[in-house]
Amino acid sequence: MTLAETQALFHAAVTRADGDRSLEIQRCFTASPELTAAERVEIYADMYLWRLVDALREDYPKLAALLGEERFYSLAEAYVHEHPSSHHDLGRIGLCLPAFLRGHPDPGRPDLADLAALEWARSEVFFEAEVDPARQDALASLPPEQFLHVRLRLAPALRVLAVEHDALALWRALEHGDPVPPPAPGIQVIAVWRGEFDVFHTALALDEATGLESAASGDPLARVCAAFGGREDAAHAAFSAITSWFDEGWVAGVESTR
Numbered sequence: 001m002t003l004a005e006t007q008a009l010f011h012a013a014v015t016r017a018d019g020d021r022s023l024e025i026q027r028c029f030t031a032s033p034e035l036t037a038a039e040r041v042e043i044y045a046d047m048y049l050w051r052l053v054d055a056l057r058e059d060y061p062k063l064a065a066l067l068g069e070e071r072f073y074s075l076a077e078a079y080v081h082e083h084p085s086s087h088h089d090l091g092r093i094g095l096c097l098p099a100f101l102r103g104h105p106d107p108g109r110p111d112l113a114d115l116a117a118l119e120w121a122r123s124e125v126f127f128e129a130e131v132d133p134a135r136q137d138a139l140a141s142l143p144p145e146q147f148l149h150v151r152l153r154l155a156p157a158l159r160v161l162a163v164e165h166d167a168l169a170l171w172r173a174l175e176h177g178d179p180v181p182p183p184a185p186g187i188q189v190i191a192v193w194r195g196e197f198d199v200f201h202t203a204l205a206l207d208e209a210t211g212l213e214s215a216a217s218g219d220p221l222a223r224v225c226a227a228f229g230g231r232e233d234a235a236h237a238a239f240s241a242i243t244s245w246f247d248e249g250w251v252a253g254v255e256s257t258r
């Protein structure tokens with residue numbers, strides 16, 4: 001067996017890829033007086049799995065706390081079998097966990113995927129690039145004829161996600177050690193962002209979320225403001241929301257579309 005073939009066999013065994021490799025392991029690796037070759041390789045497989053579980057726990061601490069050690073380990077084991085690590089950075093191993101939970105919902109806690117989506121967004125923004133936020137006077141200094149034709153460049157450390165349950169109440173209870181509320185169905189839109197070294201999140205009204213998504217798509221300010229058209233005082237609502245975006249550091253720049 002060549003070195004490349006040996007390495008491939010060891011990788012498949014350690015990552016527990018599908019297939020029976022017992023004969024190949026017996027021929028390729030040496031047993032000890034206490035352990036067979038397969039048992040020796042299994043030690044490495046266990047160590048590898050535990051490292052992946054630890055990496056997932058770092059990104060999903062609230063999910064791990066909610067499920068408990070045994071259930072979280074079982075979930076992580078099933079997940080990494082379906083989504084093995086394919087990146088040199090173990091911090092990326094949890095990328096598909098929210099989608100995995102949506103595809104394998106827990107009958108008793110259908111909100112697990114939403115909690116995971118919130119935790120992953122918080123993890124992502126923490127490691128995003130840092131940029132200097134734009135100031136409100138970037139808009140105030142514009143000539144009136146240009147105001148509605150500029151676009152807002154949003155900060156990289158900002159995410160807007162829509163979930164199907166009240167993930168904020170569940171996250172808050174876990175954060176403060178309060179009794180965990182039952183799943184509460186209902187569309188909820190959440191903004192997640194980083195300010196210096198802290199990560200924050202808050203619920204958004206649907207029209208404000210639409211406006212933010214419009215801004216993220218590069219739409220001019222006129223179209224962003226149009227998202228608030230259903231409000232009684234649409235102009236005031238749009239002004240208040242966009243002002244708050246600047247205050248929170250969500251806007252990284254103001255750019256002309258002309």
